[in-house]
Amino acid sequence: LSLDTLERLRQSADVDALCRTFKQHCKFGTSMAVWDKVEENLHLLSDRTGLGKLFHAQHRSGHFVATNMQLYNPGAFPVDVGGLASLLLNQFCLLGRTPMHGVTVLKNATHFSFQPGEAPQGRQYWSHVPGSMAHAFPSANQAKKALWQQLCEGMEEITRDKTAIVSLSGGFDSTAIVGMLKHYMKHDDVLCFSYIHGGIVEGSDAYVAQKQAAMLGYPFIPIQSSHSLDLMSVIRRNAADTQMIRAFCGER
Numbered sequence: 001l002s003l004d005t006l007e008r009l010r011q012s013a014d015v016d017a018l019c020r021t022f023k024q025h026c027k028f029g030t031s032m033a034v035w036d037k038v039e040e041n042l043h044l045l046s047d048r049t050g051l052g053k054l055f056h057a058q059h060r061s062g063h064f065v066a067t068n069m070q071l072y073n074p075g076a077f078p079v080d081v082g083g084l085a086s087l088l089l090n091q092f093c094l095l096g097r098t099p100m101h102g103v104t105v106l107k108n109a110t111h112f113s114f115q116p117g118e119a120p121q122g123r124q125y126w127s128h129v130p131g132s133m134a135h136a137f138p139s140a141n142q143a144k145k146a147l148w149q150q151l152c153e154g155m156e157e158i159t160r161d162k163t164a165i166v167s168l169s170g171g172f173d174s175t176a177i178v179g180m181l182k183h184y185m186k187h188d189d190v191l192c193f194s195y196i197h198g199g200i201v202e203g204s205d206a207y208v209a210q211k212q213a214a215m216l217g218y219p220f221i222p223i224q225s226s227h228s229l230d231l232m233s234v235i236r237r238n239a240a241d242t243q244m245i246r247a248f249c250g251e252r
Helices: 003-012 015-025 081-090 140-159 172-184 205-216 231-242
Strands: 032-036 041-045 055-059 062-066 110-114 121-124 164-167 190-196 220-224
Touching (some): 015 041, 172 190, 172 205
Parallel strands (some): 190 220
Antiparallel strands (some): 032 041, 055 062
16 A cells, blocks of 8 residues: 555545555555544554554553553563463463463454543454455455465565574475575575474474475574473573574564
8 A cells, every 4th residue: 555545545534445445455464553533533453464463451541552562561561470371382372362461462354443441342354264255356366376475575574684583394384484585585594493302303394394494505403392391491592592582472
């Protein structure tokens, strides 16, 4: 959506038209906020895939929306033990929870309306489930082409001028990702890793992943998993091995 189009819609003061245009033409990873001066409420449209996460908290009759959890004051939003446990066990928080009590992840592809002192009201405007919602593609081939373009643009946006760290298992998803990084994006700064138990056994996921990384010319790191109770030591060692600080909930 061009800046000129957005400016024309803004000048027209037609909130419904602005929201409708965004839903039809927005790219993956893009969200939009609109303040309606007439109705005095906030419209928030989350992106389709959840790639660019939006966080929400309601405190003292006010709504706090952010793209990064670091903007929330720990004094007002203490640690949520259940959310933290979900993060450590699953590598992400389930059911929209976060490690901070009262801070949640807003559902993707949803049009939210905020009123003071009330819980946000949301209406889903897009779904990835085939056949669940109307779409603008007259044929399957056009839909595939559009999906491929969106995938490539999304990958390029989140890895541009950064080290791409890929959890490589040898399966279809991770193989497609490293293939896009190598052959489509020509991305040279890529680090691949796999979790192992003991050593790399022939025929295992890590064995296949190591061979794939070598074929593409990317460095590969095997990371030891652990079934012991010393979970924090494992987390610290893995962070040191990958030289990476991971965002708690995948925020940018």
